Amino acid sequence: MGNEFIRIANLSDVPEGTVKVFEVNGEQLAVCNAGGTVYAIADLCSHDNGPLDQGTLENGQIECPRHGARFDIKTGQALCLPAVLPIPTYKVEQRGQEIWVGPKQ
Numbered sequence: 888m889g890n891e892f893i894r895i896a897n898l899s900d901v902p903e904g905t906v907k908v909f910e911v912n913g914e915q916l917a918v919c920n921a922g923g924t925v926y927a928i929a930d931l932c933s934h935d936n937g938p939l940d941q942g943t944l945e946n947g948q949i950e951c952p953r954h955g956a957r958f959d960i961k962t963g964q965a966l967c968l969p970a971v972l973p974i975p976t977y978k979v980e981q982r983g984q985e986i987w988v989g990p991k992q
Contacts, residue, residue, distance in 0.1 A: 892980055892987040901925060901986065906949065908940045911988055916977060918986065919960045921947050926960040927977040927988045933958075934970040963992075 895909045901920045908930050909916050917930040917940045930938050932951040939958070943950045948966060950957045956970030963973040978989035 890990050892978070892989040894982075894985050894987050896986045898925070898981065898984045898986060904944060906940045906942075906944050908938070909988075916988060917949070918979075918988070919944055919949060921960060925979050925981060925986055927979050928958065928960055928963060929975040929977075931974065932956055932970060933965060933972040933974050939974070 893911055895911060901907045901918050903920050903923055906917050906919045909918055915930040916927045919926045930940050932939055934956045937951055937953040939949050939951055942952045947960055948957045949960055954969050957966040958974050959966060963976040965971055965973055976992045978992055980987040
């Protein structure tokens with residue numbers, strides 16, 4: 888992705904407490920709605936490249952369904968083993984009822 892923001896969805900497409908995957912310029916992004924705030928992360932666990940969108944979203948964290956690694960959806964930091972490396976996060980703007988995703992943070 889370049890430095891531009893791309894409209895990927897409406898807010899209603901990602902209800903509070905859910906995660907939806909969108910492809911943006913060939914990258915799979917997991918868009919998370921936590922408490923009404925939208926975040927975008929790479930949809931790949933840094934431990935084994937498994938998809939994170941099937942995991943549990945709770946308290947600003949997403950848990951990988953394969954081995955239980957957890958990540959902070961705001962910063963991408965790995966919060967517990969078996970993951971030790973962070974995952975990419977992306978800038979997000981809510982413009983009215985639209986979700987726009989920008990470059991990696």
